[in-house]
Amino acid sequence: MPEHDTGGTLGTPAQEVGGFLRRRSEQVAQRWADEPLFRTVFTVSRDEAVEAGKAIVDALAHVADTQRVEDPDAAGFTGVREQLARMGAARSRAGLSATQVSAELAALLPPVENLLVADLDGQEPERVRECTTALSVLMGTLRLVAMQTALSEVQALTDRQRLQLLEVATPVIKLWDGIVAVPLIGTLDSARSQVVMETLLEAVVDQHARFAILDITGVPTVDSLVAQHLMKTVAAARLMGAECVVSGIRPAIAQTMVHLGLDLGTVKTRASLADALGYCLHELGANIVNAAPDGAGRR
Amino acid sequence: MHTDAGVEARLPIRSDMDLVWVRQHVRQAAARLGFGLVDQTKLVTAASELARNTLVHGGGGLMEASHVADGGTDGLRLTFSDTGPGIPDLDRALSDGYTSGGGLGMGLGGSRRLVHDFVVESVPGSGTTVRVTSWVSRPPRPREEA
Ligand SMILES: Nc1ncnc2c1ncn2[C@@H]1O[C@H](COP(=O)(O)OP(=O)(O)OP(=O)(O)O)[C@@H](O)[C@H]1O
Ligand SMILES: [Mg+2]
Numbered sequence: 176m177p178e179h180d181t182g183g184t185l186g187t188p189a190q191e192v193g194g195f196l197r198r199r200s201e202q203v204a205q206r207w208a209d210e211p212l213f214r215t216v217f218t219v220s221r222d223e224a225v226e227a228g229k230a231i232v233d234a235l236a237h238v239a240d241t242q243r244v245e246d247p248d249a250a251g252f253t254g255v256r257e258q259l260a261r262m263g264a265a266r267s268r269a270g271l272s273a274t275q276v277s278a279e280l281a282a283l284l285p286p287v288e289n290l291l292v293a294d295l296d297g298q299e300p301e302r303v304r305e306c307t308t309a310l311s312v313l314m315g316t317l318r319l320v321a322m323q324t325a326l327s328e329v330q331a332l333t334d335r336q337r338l339q340l341l342e343v344a345t346p347v348i349k350l351w352d353g354i355v356a357v358p359l360i361g362t363l364d365s366a367r368s369q370v371v372m373e374t375l376l377e378a379v380v381d382q383h384a385r386f387a388i389l390d391i392t393g394v395p396t397v398d399s400l401v402a403q404h405l406m407k408t409v410a411a412a413r414l415m416g417a418e419c420v421v422s423g424i425r426p427a428i429a430q431t432m433v434h435l436g437l438d439l440g441t442v443k444t445r446a447s448l449a450d451a452l453g454y455c456l457h458e459l460g461a462n463i464v465n466a467a468p469d470g471a472g473r474r
Numbered sequence: 475m476h477t478d479a480g481v482e483a484r485l486p487i488r489s490d491m492d493l494v495w496v497r498q499h500v501r502q503a504a505a506r507l508g509f510g511l512v513d514q515t516k517l518v519t520a521a522s523e524l525a526r527n528t529l530v531h532g533g534g535g536l537m538e539a540s541h542v543a544d545g546g547t548d549g550l551r552l553t554f555s556d557t558g559p560g561i562p563d564l565d566r567a568l569s570d571g572y573t574s575g576g577g578l579g580m581g582l583g584g585s586r587r588l589v590h591d592f593v594v595e596s597v598p599g600s601g602t603t604v605r606v607t608s609w610v611s612r613p614p615r616p617r618e619e620a
Contacts, residue, residue, distance in 0.1 A: 334491075364493075364494075395497070396497055396515070396522055398526070399523060399577060399578045399580040400522075400577070402578065403578050430512055431512070431515045434516065434584070435523075435587065436583065437580060
């Protein structure tokens with residue numbers, strides 16, 4: 176690879192763009208520093224913005240040299256992914272939508288394009304057109320890389336939150352001597368229901384529970400998999416000597432279960448958590464005395 | 475103004491996580507078209523079953539959602555497609571309790587009962603497409619401007 180290009184017609188349009196970016200790295204970065212994207216992210220000093228811009232120009236030059244202007248996975252982008260992610264994150268924190276961030280990235284093209292056209296002054300119009308096309312494809316790919324990076328950050332965040340939810344969303348509550356309850360909230364997928372089952376069985380053992388209430392008020396969808404998980408949990412609890420009661424089946428879900436053909440078999444169900452508790456207390460032989468009994472005449 | 479934003483979508487079905495998006499989208503789209511709570515729940519549940527079949531039996535695929543209109547009635551159409559092994563015996567697959575895996579065998583037949591219109595096209599060896607449609611039973615609420 177030539178150490179230094181002198182601006183003559185050289186190689187493919189992509190390679191020519193690569194040479195141009197290398198030569199004009201400083202000027203491009205200077206102009207970008209005045210664009211909203213850089214100006215608003217690097218508020219402390221302009222030099223910082225220029226440095227960041229240069230790193231991106233260098234990455235672009237590398238990608239152009241290797242003739243992979245259309246390839247978001249080109250090795251040249253590796254070094255700047257993190258920086259692009261930070262810039263994108265800063266803009267979304269400032270309240271910009273993905274579309275707006277994308278528009279700010281698109282605004283980086285015209286200043287470079289003007290420099291390129293000035294640089295190619297005197298060359299065949301056809302050649303100039305090919306080079307500007309290569310440049311705009313390259314800048315489009317940069318935009319794609321930035322958006323991909325931002326998306327994978329979001330994905331990583333949701334995955335993390337999901338794991339956290341797995342851990343925290345299955346409290347087992349002791350309602351009474353011998354009665355525990357699990358309020359289920361959210362999606363009862365296979366991983367969640369495994370956790371629920373384990374936590375519940377542990378609680379049954381630890382608390383010598385005779386009854387376990389599974390309250391599904393917070394479960395938005397009961398399909399055949401959820402029903403299967405519920406039945407397995409109930410069967411396992413039964414083996415441990417505890418009877419399960421499922422409560423909180425909302426009317427819309429009950430109707431849907433009937434059409435789907437799901438029936439919870441021999442599993443006891445109650446409309447609300449309170450009803451389920453009442454049933455369990457009754458079975459345990461505990462007497463519930465009304466707070467305001469017959470004594471109308473008593474003072 | 476009439477807008478299909480929030481209804482039309484093509485969602486990948488490649489992981490358990492994707493099933494969450496599918497359910498969420500169907501709920502939102504159904505609400506937007508004016509389906510009542512019970513009908514929303516039926517559609518979401520049917521979508522959950524069919525999307526899981528696409529994932530588990532079909533090896534992954536795609537759900538497409540679209541707004542359909544017939545005269546003055548709005549409907550939601552959901553198409554689940556995969557390029558998996560296909561279903562060799564459709565009648566058997568649709569019967570309650572039949573499963574080739576460890577399921578309950580209620581998904582396919584059950585989801586047919588949850589929607590107004592249900593079409594399966596399956597070619598053994600090249601894939602399965604299930605298309606379901608449901609119609610809003612009462613006049614749609616005036617839609618908010620998007
Ligand atoms: N997209 C598909 N591709 C291939 N085979 C399918 C597909 N969808 C369903 N099947 C076949 O039809 C059978 C019945 O499907 P159904 O959804 O009723 O039951 P299931 O998925 O086995 O269990 P579940 O009750 O948990 O849904 C499946 O076991 C499978 O053999
Ligand atoms: Mg199924």
